[in-house]
Structures are given as structure tokens and as C-alpha cells.
Amino acid sequence: MEALKKHIRYEVFGHVQGVFFRKYTKTQAQKLGLTGWVENTPRGTVIGEAEGPSDKIEEFKHWLRNIGSPKSRIDDLRITNETDISQLKFHSFSVKK
Known part of the structure; x- marks a missing residue:
């Protein structure tokens, strides 16, 4: 049986721009085997989506x-959408903007 997969949409608030947050996020996601993306917003936050095994998503949220x-x-950290998925939508983890 395949492990349960999850998809999350997230937004991180604080001092998260100009501090290589996106680069570290991508590295962490790849280390956990997750796919998705991350980007800066005009309002100074970082948003993104991630998907992968439930346990790895929990580690990523932490x-x-x-x-x-x-x-x-x-x-x-605000998780605005967390759903169980059967198939991955993304093939890798990328940094936008």
C-alpha cells in the first residue's frame, strides 16, 4: 500500500525576505523528498505549496x-489548505520570483 500523500498551501510571516528563506526552503523540501514551490509576496511574506508523504509534510511544517x-x-505559519492527495501535481521543488 502506498503511503498517504498530502498537499499544503502555506504562508510564512516574519522577517523572511532578504534572508535566503526561499533557498533554504527549497533545500529542506528536497531533503524531505517534497515537490512544490516557494515565492516572496509583495507584502513581505513567503508563500508556497508543497506535497509529498504525510510524515514528510509534517516535518516540513515544523x-x-x-x-x-x-x-x-x-x-x-498559516496553512490555508491541507488535503489528502493520491497523485503529485508537481515534479520538483522550485523557487519562483
């Missing part, structure tokens, strides 16, 4: 909420 890049300060 990383986004508590770790981030070395110079970042994370004030909040």
Missing part, C-alpha cells in the same frame, strides 16, 4: 514554523 533560514525570524 521546519517552516520553527527553523527557517539562519537569519530569518518566523512570527507565524
Whole structure:
């Protein structure tokens, strides 16, 4: 039986731009075997989508909420959509903008 897969849409608030947050996010996602994307927003947050095995998504959420890049300060993580999926929509993890 295949492991349960999840898809999340997230937004990270705090000092997360200009501190290599997207680069570290991509590295962490790839380390966990996740696919999706990450990008800066005009309002100073970082948004993205990620998908993969449920347990790896949970690790990724913990990383986004508590770790981030070395110079970042994370004030909040909002998960706006978390769903079970049977198939991955993305083939890799990319940095937009």
C-alpha cells in the first residue's frame, strides 16, 4: 500500500525576505523528498505549496514554523489548505520570483 500523500498551501510571516528563506526552503523540501514551490509576496511574506508523504509534510511544517533560514525570524505559519492527495501535481521543488 502506498503511503498517504498530502498537499499544503502555506504562508510564512516574519522577517523572511532578504534572508535566503526561499533557498533554504527549497533545500529542506528536497531533503524531505517534497515537490512544490516557494515565492516572496509583495507584502513581505513567503508563500508556497508543497506535497509529498504525510510524515514528510509534517516535518516540513515544523521546519517552516520553527527553523527557517539562519537569519530569518518566523512570527507565524498559516496553512490555508491541507488535503489528502493520491497523485503529485508537481515534479520538483522550485523557487519562483
